[in-house]
Amino acid sequence: MKTGMQRPAPPECRQACDRLQDYLDQTLPKRESLAVFLHMRECGGCRAQLEMLQALYAKLGDLPPLEAPADFDARILAAVPYEAYRAMAPLRSPRVPILLVHESLPAWLRSRSVRLVGLVAATAALAAAASGAAAGTAAWTVAGVGCLPELSVRLQNLTRRVYVATVHRSIPR
Protein backbone atom coordinates (compact mmCIF):
# COMPACT_ATOMS: atom_id res chain seq x y z
CA MET A 1 0.00 0.00 0.00
CA LYS A 2 1.30 3.38 -0.90
CA THR A 3 1.53 5.76 1.98
CA GLY A 4 2.83 8.73 -0.01
CA MET A 5 5.97 8.76 2.11
CA GLN A 6 9.32 7.78 0.68
CA ARG A 7 11.10 5.00 2.49
CA PRO A 8 14.39 6.36 3.87
CA ALA A 9 17.42 5.19 1.92
CA PRO A 10 19.50 2.46 3.57
CA PRO A 11 22.54 3.83 5.42
CA GLU A 12 24.98 2.28 2.94
CA CYS A 13 23.21 4.10 0.07
CA ARG A 14 23.29 7.42 1.94
CA GLN A 15 26.96 6.93 2.69
CA ALA A 16 27.78 6.04 -0.92
CA CYS A 17 25.77 8.98 -2.32
CA ASP A 18 27.49 11.39 0.09
CA ARG A 19 30.81 10.27 -1.35
CA LEU A 20 29.84 10.25 -5.02
CA GLN A 21 31.41 13.61 -5.89
CA ASP A 22 34.65 12.76 -4.09
CA TYR A 23 34.57 9.40 -5.88
CA LEU A 24 34.28 11.07 -9.28
CA ASP A 25 36.86 13.71 -8.34
CA GLN A 26 39.15 10.82 -7.34
CA THR A 27 39.85 12.41 -3.98
CA LEU A 28 38.64 9.49 -1.87
CA PRO A 29 41.12 7.22 -0.09
CA LYS A 30 41.55 3.92 -1.99
CA ARG A 31 39.61 1.84 0.51
CA GLU A 32 36.58 4.18 0.50
CA SER A 33 36.74 4.48 -3.27
CA LEU A 34 36.64 0.69 -3.56
CA ALA A 35 33.66 0.57 -1.18
CA VAL A 36 31.74 3.05 -3.36
CA PHE A 37 32.70 1.09 -6.49
CA LEU A 38 31.44 -2.17 -5.00
CA HIS A 39 28.22 -0.55 -3.79
CA MET A 40 27.58 0.87 -7.26
CA ARG A 41 27.80 -2.61 -8.75
CA GLU A 42 25.05 -3.85 -6.48
CA CYS A 43 22.68 -0.88 -6.11
CA GLY A 44 20.77 0.26 -9.19
CA GLY A 45 19.42 3.44 -7.55
CA CYS A 46 22.85 4.70 -6.55
CA ARG A 47 24.27 3.67 -9.91
CA ALA A 48 21.64 5.81 -11.63
CA GLN A 49 22.68 8.72 -9.41
CA LEU A 50 26.33 8.09 -10.30
CA GLU A 51 25.54 8.02 -14.01
CA MET A 52 23.64 11.29 -13.75
CA LEU A 53 26.59 12.93 -12.01
CA GLN A 54 29.02 11.48 -14.55
CA ALA A 55 26.95 12.94 -17.37
CA LEU A 56 26.88 16.31 -15.59
CA TYR A 57 30.66 16.27 -15.10
CA ALA A 58 31.18 15.41 -18.74
CA LYS A 59 28.88 18.18 -19.94
CA LEU A 60 30.35 20.77 -17.58
CA GLY A 61 33.81 19.89 -18.85
CA ASP A 62 32.53 20.20 -22.39
CA LEU A 63 31.35 23.79 -22.26
CA PRO A 64 32.50 25.20 -25.60
CA PRO A 65 35.61 27.41 -25.39
CA LEU A 66 34.93 31.08 -25.99
CA GLU A 67 37.10 33.39 -28.01
CA ALA A 68 37.70 37.03 -27.21
CA PRO A 69 36.53 39.55 -29.87
CA ALA A 70 38.92 40.38 -32.69
CA ASP A 71 39.88 43.85 -31.43
CA PHE A 72 40.38 42.69 -27.84
CA ASP A 73 44.20 42.82 -27.68
CA ALA A 74 44.53 46.08 -29.59
CA ARG A 75 42.35 47.97 -27.12
CA ILE A 76 44.33 46.73 -24.12
CA LEU A 77 47.75 47.20 -25.66
CA ALA A 78 46.79 50.75 -26.61
CA ALA A 79 45.57 51.46 -23.07
CA VAL A 80 48.65 50.20 -21.21
CA PRO A 81 51.03 53.11 -20.43
CA TYR A 82 54.43 51.48 -21.07
CA GLU A 83 56.37 54.73 -21.24
CA ALA A 84 55.07 55.93 -17.89
CA TYR A 85 55.66 52.46 -16.48
CA ARG A 86 59.28 52.46 -17.54
CA ALA A 87 59.81 56.04 -16.32
CA MET A 88 58.48 55.11 -12.88
CA ALA A 89 60.65 52.01 -12.50
CA PRO A 90 62.72 53.44 -9.59
CA LEU A 91 59.55 54.21 -7.65
CA ARG A 92 58.24 50.69 -8.10
CA SER A 93 61.23 48.87 -6.69
CA PRO A 94 60.49 47.53 -3.22
CA ARG A 95 61.31 49.85 -0.33
CA VAL A 96 64.20 48.57 1.74
CA PRO A 97 66.28 50.11 4.56
CA ILE A 98 68.91 52.52 3.28
CA LEU A 99 71.78 50.16 4.09
CA LEU A 100 70.30 47.60 1.68
CA VAL A 101 70.14 50.01 -1.27
CA HIS A 102 72.92 49.41 -3.86
CA GLU A 103 73.93 53.06 -3.78
CA SER A 104 74.66 52.96 -0.04
CA LEU A 105 77.96 51.27 -0.94
CA PRO A 106 80.51 53.56 -2.65
CA ALA A 107 80.53 53.23 -6.45
CA TRP A 108 84.24 52.27 -6.52
CA LEU A 109 83.57 49.42 -4.10
CA ARG A 110 80.74 48.12 -6.30
CA SER A 111 82.67 48.32 -9.55
CA ARG A 112 83.43 44.96 -11.17
CA SER A 113 87.09 45.78 -11.76
CA VAL A 114 87.78 46.64 -8.10
CA ARG A 115 86.04 43.47 -6.94
CA LEU A 116 87.99 41.37 -9.43
CA VAL A 117 91.35 42.93 -8.57
CA GLY A 118 90.58 42.45 -4.87
CA LEU A 119 89.84 38.76 -5.36
CA VAL A 120 92.99 38.24 -7.46
CA ALA A 121 95.13 40.02 -4.83
CA ALA A 122 93.59 37.94 -2.05
CA THR A 123 94.23 34.70 -3.94
CA ALA A 124 97.84 35.74 -4.70
CA ALA A 125 98.47 36.69 -1.07
CA LEU A 126 97.10 33.39 0.20
CA ALA A 127 99.14 31.49 -2.37
CA ALA A 128 102.31 33.37 -1.32
CA ALA A 129 101.61 32.65 2.34
CA ALA A 130 101.11 28.98 1.61
CA SER A 131 104.40 28.71 -0.28
CA GLY A 132 106.26 30.61 2.46
CA ALA A 133 107.14 33.53 0.19
CA ALA A 134 105.24 36.04 2.36
CA ALA A 135 104.70 36.54 6.08
CA GLY A 136 101.45 34.96 7.33
CA THR A 137 99.95 38.05 9.01
CA ALA A 138 100.62 40.35 6.06
CA ALA A 139 99.17 37.80 3.61
CA TRP A 140 96.01 37.35 5.66
CA THR A 141 95.58 41.13 5.91
CA VAL A 142 95.91 41.53 2.12
CA ALA A 143 93.50 38.63 1.56
CA GLY A 144 90.94 40.15 3.95
CA VAL A 145 91.14 43.57 2.36
CA GLY A 146 91.04 42.05 -1.14
CA CYS A 147 87.86 40.08 -0.45
CA LEU A 148 86.11 43.01 1.21
CA PRO A 149 84.48 44.60 -1.91
CA GLU A 150 83.08 41.29 -3.20
CA LEU A 151 81.86 40.22 0.23
CA SER A 152 80.17 43.58 0.93
CA VAL A 153 78.24 43.49 -2.35
CA ARG A 154 77.20 39.86 -1.93
CA LEU A 155 76.17 40.31 1.69
CA GLN A 156 74.07 43.34 0.80
CA ASN A 157 72.37 41.48 -2.08
CA LEU A 158 71.61 38.49 0.09
CA THR A 159 70.20 40.58 2.95
CA ARG A 160 68.05 42.59 0.54
CA ARG A 161 66.67 39.43 -1.06
CA VAL A 162 65.76 37.97 2.33
CA TYR A 163 64.19 41.27 3.41
CA VAL A 164 62.09 41.58 0.23
CA ALA A 165 61.02 37.94 0.40
CA THR A 166 59.88 38.19 4.00
CA VAL A 167 58.55 41.75 4.27
CA HIS A 168 57.23 42.38 0.75
CA ARG A 169 55.02 39.32 0.38
CA SER A 170 51.58 40.32 -0.80
CA ILE A 171 48.99 39.14 -3.28
CA PRO A 172 46.54 41.88 -4.22
CA ARG A 173 42.83 41.18 -4.16
Place this chain on the structure above:
Amino acid sequence: MFDRIEDLKLVRRCKRGEEAAFAELLGRYRNAIYGLCFRMTRRTEDARDLAQEVFIKVFSLLDRFDETYAFSSWIFRIATNHCIDHLRRNRMRFLSLDGFTGPDGEPMDLPLPDDGPGPDRLLERSEAMERLEEVVADLPPHYKVIILLRHDQDLSYEDIAVVLDLPLGTVKARIHRARAMIQQMLQARSYEI
Protein backbone atom coordinates in the same frame (compact mmCIF):
# COMPACT_ATOMS: atom_id res chain seq x y z
CA MET B 1 47.13 23.86 -18.39
CA PHE B 2 49.09 27.04 -17.73
CA ASP B 3 52.90 26.95 -17.71
CA ARG B 4 53.97 28.51 -14.42
CA ILE B 5 57.66 28.85 -15.28
CA GLU B 6 57.01 30.43 -18.68
CA ASP B 7 54.48 32.79 -17.10
CA LEU B 8 57.03 33.86 -14.49
CA LYS B 9 59.62 34.59 -17.17
CA LEU B 10 57.10 36.72 -19.03
CA VAL B 11 56.07 38.55 -15.84
CA ARG B 12 59.70 39.40 -15.10
CA ARG B 13 60.14 40.71 -18.63
CA CYS B 14 56.94 42.75 -18.22
CA LYS B 15 58.30 44.24 -15.03
CA ARG B 16 61.28 45.45 -17.03
CA GLY B 17 58.81 47.24 -19.29
CA GLU B 18 58.93 44.87 -22.29
CA GLU B 19 55.75 45.40 -24.29
CA ALA B 20 56.18 42.15 -26.22
CA ALA B 21 56.15 40.12 -22.99
CA PHE B 22 52.86 41.67 -21.89
CA ALA B 23 51.39 41.02 -25.35
CA GLU B 24 52.42 37.38 -24.98
CA LEU B 25 50.84 37.09 -21.52
CA LEU B 26 47.71 38.64 -22.95
CA GLY B 27 47.72 36.05 -25.73
CA ARG B 28 48.02 33.21 -23.22
CA TYR B 29 45.16 34.32 -20.97
CA ARG B 30 42.92 36.28 -23.37
CA ASN B 31 40.34 33.59 -24.06
CA ALA B 32 40.34 32.13 -20.54
CA ILE B 33 39.68 35.48 -18.90
CA TYR B 34 37.20 36.60 -21.53
CA GLY B 35 35.39 33.23 -21.28
CA LEU B 36 35.16 33.51 -17.50
CA CYS B 37 33.84 37.08 -17.73
CA PHE B 38 31.30 36.11 -20.39
CA ARG B 39 29.99 33.11 -18.47
CA MET B 40 29.77 35.21 -15.31
CA THR B 41 27.80 38.02 -16.96
CA ARG B 42 26.31 36.44 -20.14
CA ARG B 43 26.67 39.79 -21.88
CA THR B 44 29.22 40.27 -24.66
CA GLU B 45 29.76 43.97 -23.99
CA ASP B 46 30.19 43.53 -20.25
CA ALA B 47 32.49 40.53 -20.70
CA ARG B 48 34.74 42.46 -23.09
CA ASP B 49 34.92 45.50 -20.82
CA LEU B 50 35.51 43.43 -17.69
CA ALA B 51 38.22 41.30 -19.29
CA GLN B 52 40.00 44.37 -20.63
CA GLU B 53 39.85 46.01 -17.21
CA VAL B 54 41.30 42.84 -15.69
CA PHE B 55 44.33 42.95 -17.99
CA ILE B 56 44.92 46.64 -17.36
CA LYS B 57 44.64 46.02 -13.62
CA VAL B 58 47.09 43.14 -13.92
CA PHE B 59 49.58 45.40 -15.64
CA SER B 60 49.22 48.13 -13.05
CA LEU B 61 49.61 45.65 -10.16
CA LEU B 62 52.46 43.60 -11.63
CA ASP B 63 54.91 44.90 -9.04
CA ARG B 64 52.74 43.54 -6.26
CA PHE B 65 52.63 40.07 -7.79
CA ASP B 66 54.12 37.59 -5.35
CA GLU B 67 56.21 35.13 -7.33
CA THR B 68 55.58 32.35 -4.83
CA TYR B 69 52.08 32.09 -6.32
CA ALA B 70 51.25 30.98 -9.88
CA PHE B 71 50.50 33.87 -12.21
CA SER B 72 47.40 31.98 -13.38
CA SER B 73 46.02 31.95 -9.80
CA TRP B 74 46.71 35.64 -9.46
CA ILE B 75 45.04 36.70 -12.71
CA PHE B 76 42.02 34.47 -12.01
CA ARG B 77 41.74 36.01 -8.56
CA ILE B 78 41.68 39.50 -10.03
CA ALA B 79 39.18 38.41 -12.68
CA THR B 80 36.80 36.63 -10.29
CA ASN B 81 36.82 39.52 -7.81
CA HIS B 82 36.22 41.95 -10.65
CA CYS B 83 33.29 39.94 -12.04
CA ILE B 84 31.68 39.45 -8.62
CA ASP B 85 32.03 43.16 -7.84
CA HIS B 86 30.45 43.93 -11.21
CA LEU B 87 27.53 41.59 -10.55
CA ARG B 88 27.02 43.15 -7.11
CA ARG B 89 27.06 46.68 -8.55
CA ASN B 90 24.58 45.71 -11.25
CA ARG B 91 22.35 43.43 -9.19
CA MET B 92 19.23 45.16 -10.44
CA ARG B 93 20.09 44.24 -14.01
CA PHE B 94 20.14 40.56 -13.16
CA LEU B 95 16.69 40.19 -11.63
CA SER B 96 14.97 36.94 -12.47
CA LEU B 97 12.66 37.28 -15.46
CA ASP B 98 10.28 34.74 -13.87
CA GLY B 99 7.37 36.34 -12.12
CA PHE B 100 8.05 39.87 -13.41
CA THR B 101 4.81 41.83 -13.65
CA GLY B 102 3.96 44.99 -15.54
CA PRO B 103 2.38 48.15 -14.13
CA ASP B 104 -1.08 46.56 -14.46
CA GLY B 105 0.00 43.52 -12.45
CA GLU B 106 -0.10 41.21 -15.48
CA PRO B 107 2.88 38.93 -16.12
CA MET B 108 5.15 40.30 -18.84
CA ASP B 109 8.58 39.81 -20.36
CA LEU B 110 11.28 42.31 -19.53
CA PRO B 111 12.35 44.12 -22.72
CA LEU B 112 16.08 43.50 -22.15
CA PRO B 113 18.45 43.54 -25.12
CA ASP B 114 19.69 40.05 -25.94
CA ASP B 115 23.46 40.17 -26.08
CA GLY B 116 23.82 36.41 -26.15
CA PRO B 117 24.96 34.38 -29.12
CA GLY B 118 23.01 34.86 -32.34
CA PRO B 119 20.58 32.34 -33.86
CA ASP B 120 23.21 30.73 -36.07
CA ARG B 121 25.47 29.95 -33.15
CA LEU B 122 22.54 28.73 -31.08
CA LEU B 123 21.74 26.24 -33.79
CA GLU B 124 25.31 25.01 -33.86
CA ARG B 125 25.35 24.21 -30.18
CA SER B 126 23.51 21.27 -28.83
CA GLU B 127 20.29 22.00 -27.04
CA ALA B 128 21.49 20.20 -23.93
CA MET B 129 24.57 22.37 -23.72
CA GLU B 130 22.48 25.49 -24.06
CA ARG B 131 20.29 24.38 -21.18
CA LEU B 132 23.30 23.61 -19.05
CA GLU B 133 24.82 27.03 -19.81
CA GLU B 134 21.51 28.61 -18.85
CA VAL B 135 21.41 26.76 -15.54
CA VAL B 136 25.04 27.60 -14.73
CA ALA B 137 24.34 31.24 -15.57
CA ASP B 138 21.46 31.24 -13.08
CA LEU B 139 23.59 30.03 -10.18
CA PRO B 140 24.37 32.60 -7.47
CA PRO B 141 27.70 34.33 -8.32
CA HIS B 142 29.84 32.55 -5.70
CA TYR B 143 28.66 29.14 -6.88
CA LYS B 144 28.86 30.06 -10.54
CA VAL B 145 32.45 31.21 -10.30
CA ILE B 146 33.59 28.09 -8.49
CA ILE B 147 31.93 25.80 -11.06
CA LEU B 148 33.51 27.75 -13.92
CA LEU B 149 36.96 27.64 -12.33
CA ARG B 150 36.67 23.90 -11.73
CA HIS B 151 35.04 22.67 -14.92
CA ASP B 152 35.55 25.38 -17.53
CA GLN B 153 39.07 26.49 -16.54
CA ASP B 154 40.04 23.06 -15.24
CA LEU B 155 41.69 24.38 -12.07
CA SER B 156 42.43 21.97 -9.23
CA TYR B 157 40.73 22.34 -5.84
CA GLU B 158 44.03 23.62 -4.44
CA ASP B 159 44.36 26.27 -7.15
CA ILE B 160 40.76 27.36 -6.63
CA ALA B 161 41.46 27.73 -2.91
CA VAL B 162 44.32 30.12 -3.77
CA VAL B 163 42.26 32.01 -6.36
CA LEU B 164 39.29 32.51 -4.05
CA ASP B 165 41.36 32.78 -0.86
CA LEU B 166 39.23 30.12 0.81
CA PRO B 167 40.11 27.05 2.86
CA LEU B 168 40.29 23.84 0.80
CA GLY B 169 37.36 22.35 2.74
CA THR B 170 35.15 25.33 1.91
CA VAL B 171 36.08 25.08 -1.77
CA LYS B 172 35.19 21.42 -1.84
CA ALA B 173 31.90 21.95 0.00
CA ARG B 174 30.96 24.85 -2.26
CA ILE B 175 31.70 22.88 -5.44
CA HIS B 176 29.64 19.95 -4.17
CA ARG B 177 26.80 22.31 -3.29
CA ALA B 178 27.00 24.01 -6.69
CA ARG B 179 26.80 20.71 -8.55
CA ALA B 180 23.85 19.65 -6.42
CA MET B 181 22.16 22.97 -7.21
CA ILE B 182 22.74 22.41 -10.93
CA GLN B 183 21.17 18.96 -10.71
CA GLN B 184 18.18 20.34 -8.80
CA MET B 185 17.72 23.19 -11.26
CA LEU B 186 17.91 20.83 -14.23
CA GLN B 187 15.28 18.60 -12.65
CA ALA B 188 13.06 21.52 -11.67
CA ARG B 189 13.10 22.73 -15.27
CA SER B 190 12.66 19.19 -16.63
CA TYR B 191 15.92 19.52 -18.56
CA GLU B 192 17.79 16.40 -19.50
CA ILE B 193 21.50 16.40 -20.12
